[in-house]
Amino acid sequence: EGALKLAKRHTGRTGLVSALNSYHGSTHGALSITGSEGFKNSYRPLLPGVAHLRYNELADLQLITHDTAAVILETVQGEAGVRLPQPGYLPAVRQRCTEVGALLVLDEIQCGFGRTGTQWAFEQFGVVPDILVCAKGMGGGMPIGAFISSPEIMVGFQTNPILGHCTTFGGHPVSCAASLATLQVIQEENLLAGVAAKAARLRTGLVHPAIREVRNCGLLMAVEFDSFEVLKPIIDRALAEEGILTDWFLFCDNSLRIAPPLTITEAEIDAAVTGLLRAIQ
Ligand SMILES: Cc1ncc(COP(=O)(O)O)c(C=O)c1O
Structure with missing residues (x-):
């Protein structure tokens, strides 16, 4: 606005x-x-x-x-x-x-x-x-x-x-303090430098015949399937059985959203990939 x-x-x-x-x-x-x-x-x-x-x-x-x-x-x-x-x-x-x-x-x-x-x-x-x-x-x-x-x-x-x-x-002071702290953590922990490698690790793991395409810009990622009918049960299983929080996109209902925190670790990425592949299978 x-x-x-x-x-x-x-x-x-x-x-x-x-x-x-x-x-x-x-x-x-x-x-x-x-x-x-x-x-x-x-x-x-x-x-x-x-x-x-x-x-x-x-x-x-x-x-x-x-x-x-x-x-x-x-x-x-x-x-x-x-x-x-x-x-x-x-x-x-x-x-x-x-x-x-x-x-x-x-x-x-x-x-x-x-x-x-x-x-x-x-x-x-x-x-x-x-x-x-x-x-x-x-x-x-x-x-x-x-x-x-x-x-x-x-x-x-x-x-x-x-x-x-x-x-x-x-300009709420608590939100502004949180935002400043967020910036500091991004800089002090050099989080931006790790984004490309983390995205690549996800892409390397997310290989399955049902996956049509993976699109990403850093840790903003979409994993495309044939249709919403194929994707919806995968999302349901990811949520209910694997504890993975994901969904589809408002204007793209055949693609699964991956947007983890920048602090995600390699072990967490591997666990997410394993869980998603199980949900797809
Ligand atoms: C690209 C983009 N712009 C604007 C918005 C709206 O933000 P808010 O819901 O905080 O108004 C969103 C929310 O998802 C968004 O993804």
């Missing part, structure tokens, strides 16, 4: 462009840009002036125009089933935004805070957003989220009116 308002305030425009199969949240603004009619239909009317592009389709960048306030994308699409940007895609989006004066907002609520092996996923794809949105891993389990931008853009919220975006619990 804050990122959308800030982009409107900064550009003086109202158009928004986001991706099909994106998920950005349940509130009216976030729901408006979420790329699934099924999720939105019962709550219309929502925000006007929203266009949806196909993620990774360069031809659709023409939807970004001089009326666009912001283009909002997940750097790596989460609920679409872990879809990575193809080489050159995000730089092309960045270039189009800069050309027409639209702000690029990257939603890293799922892929940020180290999950992909760098602090931010966008570091791996050659772009820098104008506004960055994060939450989830940010609090190490405590509730906190943020939208981050430069002082030149943020200043829009300071005047006319003042308090352009405030909330009752914004």
Whole structure:
């Protein structure tokens, strides 16, 4: 909500462009840009002036125009089933935004805070957003989220009116302390350096004729099966018999989610792989 308002305030425009199969949240603004009619239909009317592009389709960048306030994308699409940007895609989006004066907002609520092996996923794809949105891993389990931008853009919220975006619990000291501690642990325990090897260990173990594909960006991973009908009993067994907490994705119901804490050990990975293979078998 804050990122959308800030982009409107900064550009003086109202158009928004986001991706099909994106998920950005349940509130009216976030729901408006979420790329699934099924999720939105019962709550219309929502925000006007929203266009949806196909993620990774360069031809659709023409939807970004001089009326666009912001283009909002997940750097790596989460609920679409872990879809990575193809080489050159995000730089092309960045270039189009800069050309027409639209702000690029990257939603890293799922892929940020180290999950992909760098602090931010966008570091791996050659772009820098104008506004960055994060939450989830940010609090190490405590509730906190943020939208981050430069002082030149943020200043829009300071005047006319003042308090352009405030909330009752914004900046809550306990959540902020938890987030700071999370950052410290990530740095002191050098957790980012271990992400690629941990992901590789999972991928090496997760080999089975029923597995069609494994997609991942660091420890954000999707394991694809033929169909939901094949996957659902596997998930049920993983939960009930193996003690493995997993599910499928909102917009990709043939894929199993793997998103462990960055602190997961090699022994825990091996136990998870063994349990999942048993559940598949
Ligand atoms: C990519 C992404 N953006 C936004 C959200 C919404 O976050 P919240 O539920 O904290 O509003 C989620 C939640 O799953 C998400 O995965």
